[in-house]
Amino acid sequence: MLEIRALVERVGPTLLRAVIVPDPTVCVGDVVIAEPDQPPTAAGGDLVLGVAVTGREKAVELTRVCGTQGAAAVLLKPPIAADDAVATAAERAGVALVEVRPGTAWAQLVWLIRAALAGTGIEEDTRSSGVGDLFRLADAVADVVDAPVTIEDAHSQVLAYSARQDLTDSARVSTIMGRKQPDDVLAKFRARGTFRQISKGSSAIFVPAQQDGTLPRLVVPIRMGGELLGSMWAVVPGEVSEERSTAFADTAPLVALQLLRWRAVADAERRRSAEQVRVLLEGGEGWRAAANELAVPSETHRVVAIEMPSSAGPAEGHRLAMWEWITRGIGRRPLVTEIGTMLYALVPDRARTGGWPDLRQALISHDVSPRPLIAVGTAVAVAELPQSRSQAEELISLLRTGQLQDRVAVYEDNWHLLVLSRMAGAATDAGIGTLGPVPMLREHDRMQGTEYLATLHAWLRHPGDPRQASRELRVHPNTFRYRMKRLAQHVDIDLEDPDVRSALLVQLLADRWAQHG
Template sequence: MLDIRALVERVGPTLLRTVVSPEPTVCVGDVVIAEPDEPPTAAGGDLVLGVAVADREQAERLARACGAQGAAAVLLKPPISADDAVAAAAEEAGVALVEVRPGTGWAQLVWLIRAALGGTGIEEADARGGTGVGDLFRLADAVADVVDAPVTIEDAHSQVLAYSARQDLTDPARVSTIMGRKQPDEVLAKFRARGTFRQLSKGSSAIFVPAQQDGTLPRLVVPIRMGGELLGSMWAVVPGEVSEERSTAFADTAPLVALQLLRWRAVADAERRRSAEQVRLLLEGGEGWRVAVNELAVPNEAHRVVAIEMPSSAGPAEGHRLAMWEWITRGIGRRPLVTEIGTMLYALVPDRAGAGGWPDLREALMSHDAAPRPLIAVGNPVAVADLPQSRAQAEELVGLLRTGQLRDRVAVYENNWHLVVLSRMAGASTDAGVGSLGPLPVLREHDRTQGTEYLATLHAWLRHPGDPRQASRELRVHPNTFRYRMKRLTQLVDIDLESPNVRAALFVQLLADRWAQHG
């Protein structure tokens, strides 16, 4: 049995949103439709659909009546579902208030809710050992019979989800689409140039696309929508213009495909959540990591942890991280396992050549040039049992990227270990208060009050001993200016720059100063 929260999650945020959720939650029984101006005949745990509710007063009466009969929830559409008085009535009656998204058909919603309550969603797919994809293929076959043409079902990113078995009419574009599980970029470009995707984004009827000069056969395309959201599209390869009746029949199959796509997406989302939870166990270590290894079928080989953080200017972090990851990893074979912890996206990548391995992913990460640029750091390759160590290394590098102390497009731990050493040393020095020792406080105060740059000058001298030209280039001043500054600061403080111990101590102090400024 599902409670109202689980049902809303299963049906999905595309269709439903919880407005009021009383405690404790009630297990859902069935779906009933409230008749206009009549009290609902709801049993305990029923979902009551306010199909004919037209105003606030009706909605309040319905909420109170549902609460009195022990219903689990009342479902309403905006703007009534967003009315504060209606929400207050539902809360007082102890019944959940769920908003049905605009554009959602009530009949389709009933079908989907009953399918979820009947266990024909996630549980059925799990029992078959799949994720509901087989149903999409059977549906593609059924649609192909309706339109009398080969069909592909694609998501909103032109990824092929299913295709019909019949191949009596085909062309190179369809073959490449099915083989690559995605419409090729050059094919997409031609359809975009014709305005096909612009029409898909606006309308709901079938679109006829004539044959193209490169031999691409005509297409009949229909958008797949639910609750106002474009879920994907269906493409039929046709020999030429089709009758209005057949075109309408093709378009009429879209709502059924939309329902199946929502079910498929709910299953896929559930699988993704389960996988993410197991990956989280691996990254955190502890007793459950062996179970997670078995659940995920992680091979017994070295893996790296990739940590990705989006800049705060990127907007909603989660959406950007996941969208970026989908974009980066397309075409590299099996995508690495991922999870989100806090503000970070983590991926487990096998440290080997071949599809889905670290070299392929590194190339994809390096070539990703979208703005804003994410912060990407990679830990050392480790055994599966030591993944928390690789995660900690990646996180430490992200910290250096965040503060600008490291500027690599993809920061790899073995290439930047020396910066980690300096960072830790500077942090320990700051905590120990070493910055207040020796002549440095005098130079620091002189810089602050007189506008000099003695600390930066000394730092450049220590970084390039015996090479005033290189040191001056670092400061972007003339070598004579650099020499003059060094002479003045040695007159200001008594400092023995001939002593290696003094030079080492000064470098640690200056390093701690700079790390503290970045931190």
């Protein structure tokens, strides 16, 4: 977690200046952009960017509302950031006021703040991970093609973009602000066959203007050794000369080298992150240091456990694909690790962007075959993550044996099955299966091929409702009634006694649990 002053220092005094900080111990969680003429939807610890706020009254109202929502800070540009009335309002609301230096691009500021919150320092980015180099490279490529440029990976995630903004449209703005091309923008380019051309070619692709106001694009695939690493997108006013188009395409090999370097460092950072997540899941003395290194927000989190079926083929490749899917699903760097054959993800239990509802929707909509087993523990404090992990693993065991069929199994939604499975497990250990008429029925089923145990279990689950019981067994109601009549002839059971019914149900559950276990 980063405190406000630490975040300002990490992003750098050339971009930010702390004006008012009522509580320097408040930590920052995420970045929220205040939409024009709409109240912000901030949560505890959020930084709220007043992108369209220029007047005193709107700035005062923004700080007041942010205070009621528990936001950590409001970021404004001068001169409004230095206004005494705004500073007073921020102090009364208990919200930090941070000035964004003139000339700072809001989109790049969002990028830098999120990089800092993700635990990657800006100076470290520039020196080691190659992100800073990618931004400089984007500027150089923009000079070559004489147009604003974005560099994107193979999943349309924005890695860097040029500083020049002289030619832009809403699609470019939303792409930079969201760090990826929005779904509706992607759909339009797919409909025009742009991505099909990217996947096959290596030369520059011209995409004409669209009726919705999207400006023309010049797109170049980025390849190395036949692998598609990403693409570069330039916003152009119209047709581009062949010489300039060729020059744009000629920059692709240089960008490919930088992307490979960036990916290698990103993989190393991901491995380091995975090690720290593993520490959090296993608990012990090092959890606090791991949480600080990962900048884990001080809010409740859930542990998601994912297991690929053995029929899915090589587990490593499938878990990696799921890892990348989770990254795209929640819109920010996930906290993920592998332990044994299981993939684990930590997700904040919050309703806003990047929280558990977003990931749940992404997991439910991730339609693959064979389907992975996905289980989720309850929301706990960071120090109690091993508990949420154990809960998720308990659900995975039920999914693995087929006793639970949910696409995404959530711990608190399946408490009744957990009660039954634990009770049956304890009963099995106590040897209750040798008592009463159940052993006789079990032996009869084994020797004669009957299904008396299954029939009795269905009757106990649906007493007085032979139609529902027969439907569960997939037999005719008359067949079910005949089986129950024959069963009563083989053993003496007083099914009118509620204690007898309870004892039989426990025995049958234990019997089934032993078979699945």
